[in-house]
Amino acid sequence: DAMVIQNPRYQVTQFGKPVTLSCSQTLNHNVMYWYQQKSSQAPKLLFHYYDKDFNNEADTPDNFQSRRPNTSFCFLDIRSPGLGDAAMYLCATSRDLRGAMNTEAFFGQGTRLTVV
């Protein structure tokens, strides 16, 4: 059974039109992450939530925002998508932050975003 679920699997949006990607988890994990993976590249962390605490990576563009209304759900908002934002967006969870060094992260299947 899927434990980290991302919807939709494929999303097409227009240049400059706001888009929201969603992620839900059934693991009750405290930490949720969003990664961006461009074609033929490795995943790159955008930000993470530890409970309700939001932590942005230093080089994440302001165009990317996130919301976590409760433990189970997390959203990635792209305010004005550009062509360079076309990528696979991956959501992941882990039980804790410090303890996550000694445990595994769980990834969703990803949402592939196309910008036209």
Next chain:
Amino acid sequence: DAKTTQPNSMESNEEEPVHLPCNHSTISGTDYIHWYRQLPSQGPEYVIHGLTSNVNNRMASLAIAEDRKSSTLILHRATLRDAAVYYCILVGGTSYGKLTFGQGTILTVHP
């Protein structure tokens, strides 16, 4: 964050063992060595992790050098389903549970 170095690609035949190397010469004492793999068009999946001792699970084995400057992921009998990108990642210190992916090793398995 300490970095890892992996070969860009490796090839194997089905049902043969595969040894995927990873160098991490700047590893700190609190860094765990994690391995994830990513099958085509899927999210990464956890394979195995360890700190100092060799580790085994149902998917693979992890052999860690005594000085911890390198490690090897061992797939005992490769199957076609094992064809994926394998990432060796150090987790610890200030990164806590955050995963910083390198370029990984593309494993091709031949029938």
